[in-house]
Amino acid sequence: MARTDQTTESEVLAGSSRVLRFAYCVLAISAGARALFQVATKFNQAPLAYGLTTIAALIYGIAFLGFGRRTPQAWRVTMAVCAIEFLGVITVGILTLIERDWFPKDTVWSDFGIGYGFTPLLLPIAGLWLLLRQETREAYGVANKS
Numbered sequence: 001m002a003r004t005d006q007t008t009e010s011e012v013l014a015g016s017s018r019v020l021r022f023a024y025c026v027l028a029i030s031a032g033a034r035a036l037f038q039v040a041t042k043f044n045q046a047p048l049a050y051g052l053t054t055i056a057a058l059i060y061g062i063a064f065l066g067f068g069r070r071t072p073q074a075w076r077v078t079m080a081v082c083a084i085e086f087l088g089v090i091t092v093g094i095l096t097l098i099e100r101d102w103f104p105k106d107t108v109w110s111d112f113g114i115g116y117g118f119t120p121l122l123l124p125i126a127g128l129w130l131l132l133r134q135e136t137r138e139a140y141g142v143a144n145k146s
Helices: 009-045 047-066 072-098 119-132 134-140
Strands: none
Touching: 009 047, 009 119, 009 134, 047 072, 072 119, 072 134, 119 134
């Protein structure tokens, strides 16, 4: 029996979704554990930074769930959290460069996520790209019917 090496679009979508889910799961756990420790032990040292890390962990958890469900509502929520995450990373990244005093301790998004290998900057871009693809929109049930 001959084996074909063609990868179907749905296999690409499934693989991309798995990679994003894994990355968001890792970030949700790592940022969540970091936030829990920081808020529980030293919140008064940097409440803004530790609060933002907590928000980032929640966003990562929601994105993890959203990439695992294929419903129109999951698509909308996941689009929103990826967009919010991207805006957050850009905003906090810029602010940590120009207003260092506001952030006496790093957040997940400080310096555009340098402490996490810039994953917080790249992940929402990859997520938005995947979510906006026609095949992905069809899988979530939000494609335009032409």
